[in-house]
Amino acid sequence: MTETIILRDKPALQLMLHTNHLEIVDRSDPNNSGTYPFNDIKNAKVNAEDTDWFVSILSYVVTLFVGGALWGKYKNKAHLTLTTDDGIVKIWLVDADLQQAKKVAARINAKRTGTP
Numbered sequence: 827m828t829e830t831i832i833l834r835d836k837p838a839l840q841l842m843l844h845t846n847h848l849e850i851v852d853r854s855d856p857n858n859s860g861t862y863p864f865n866d867i868k869n870a871k872v873n874a875e876d877t878d879w880f881v882s883i884l885s886y887v888v889t890l891f892v893g894g895a896l897w898g899k900y901k902n903k904a905h906l907t908l909t910t911d912d913g914i915v916k917i918w919l920v921d922a923d924l925q926q927a928k929k930v931a932a933r934i935n936a937k938r939t940g941t942p
């Protein structure tokens with residue numbers, strides 16, 4: 827049985843949960859598109875958008891010495907991170923349903939471990 831989750835319409839971001847693998851269609855970053863067997867996925871995690879305090883403070887310090895208007899709050903964008911045997915896949919969740927993405931990450935982890 828295949829379950830299709832649409833996280834974003836334009837550009838399309840779809841995740842299809844098959845019995846043994848995850849299929850991703852990411853039109854904003856085609857490098858993420860592909861098939862990932864659940865046995866190869868070590869972890870799926872959604873990272874919400876948050877402020878990068880290090881970069882924000884660093885930009886403020888540089889502005890003090892150099893002058894100008896460089897400083898501000900710098901944010902890390904929300905993304906779904908898949909840790910696989912081959913590396914890390916980051917799927918950016920700009921304009922995507924973040925709550926649905928969290929549910930998908932939980933489903934991926936459940937399928938990965940074999941729990942219903």
